[in-house]
Amino acid sequence: MQLAGPIKMMKTALVDLRATYSLPIGREVVEMNSLIGKPIKLTFIGDISCSNCGNRTSKSFSQGYCFPCARSLARCDMCIMKPETCHYHLGTCREPQWGLSNCFSPHIVYLANSSGPKVGITRASNMPGRWIDQGAISALPILKVNSRIDSGQIESALKPFIADKTNWRKMLKNEVEPTDLLEIKNGLLEKIPELINHLEAKQLDDEMLNINYPVLKYPTKIVSLNFDKTPSISGVLDGIKGQYLLLDSGVLNMRKFSSYHIELTS
Ligand SMILES: [Zn+2]
Structure with a gap:
């Protein structure tokens, strides 16, 4: 071929x-x-x-864009990497229509075990793809909110207690210990009851997913x-x-x- x-x-x-x-x-x-x-x-x-x-383009920006597009597309803005910094409400979204349909849609806060337990966020429509892209061996959606910024605020509030990044070298070497995400979930939710209330975040049923890789x-x-x-x-x-x-x-x-x-x- x-x-x-x-x-x-x-x-x-x-x-x-x-x-x-x-x-x-x-x-x-x-x-x-x-x-x-x-x-x-x-x-x-x-x-x-x-x-x-x-x-x-002679060089790739933001994983596959030319320089002008990387500067003008909302999907290449820093707020996509740091969702708690969403600036739509300031009227400065690079593409307000795109922002409206992509960032003001149901988002999920999840726990995953990629190189160890971590917290992350994703659009509800992007499961389980998001976890496969990260190489997670297990994942557990924990909260559902109505916007990307809300999910980012929860993720930020949890960062003192759990990692939010994957160590990709460990992930690739499969140096990953199985962990009980359910137990971690219960401990984490106890840390942020006010924020969960304030954002009207919906607690999700315990549906743990295990993923095997070829x-x-x-x-x-x-x-x-x-x-x-x-x-x-x-x-x-x-x-x-x-x-x-x-x-x-x-x-x-x-x-x-x-x-x-x-x-x-x-
Ligand atoms: Zn372009």
Whole structure:
């Protein structure tokens, strides 16, 4: 098989509690799980086209955009990374219509175990994809609110008590201890009763999700591969976790290289 074109971050689905991945490349979508255990080659053919406007860009900003789009799109604004800093109410949203439909929709505060227990937020419509993208082995939605800023305020209030970041090296090496997210949830909710009341956050039923990843062999040492430094990357695909291809030659963050024109050979 040989395909070429701009790639997007891998699409994910959960089938019988197992993550499945497909890679959009040009007009095709490649089922990646079926390539596991086989040698593959990915070559950066030199072009990057902005995933918003399609213009060629010599450098990728905000994981797949040209510089003007990265400066003008609300989805590339800092408030997406730090939802508690949403500034829609100040009238300064870069794209108020986009903000209205994306940030003023139901959001979920969740606990996940990616490299250890962490708190995070996501649009309700983005579950379980958000957790698969992070490489979480388990996840538990805990609260539902009506906007991104509300979820961000809760996440911020919980940060003194629990991590909000994933250690991606530990996640990729599968150095993750199983943890009881239900017990952690109960401890955390006790810390912020006033905020939960104030935001009218809805407590969710305990529906823990466990996620398995299609991995034959986890790396013991992390070698990070990068198309900017090594345009041609090849190796046996040992597995996929988060948005990373685990090759026997190193790990490749496919999300980081969204919009790169890649030739895939297997
Ligand atoms: Zn653009």
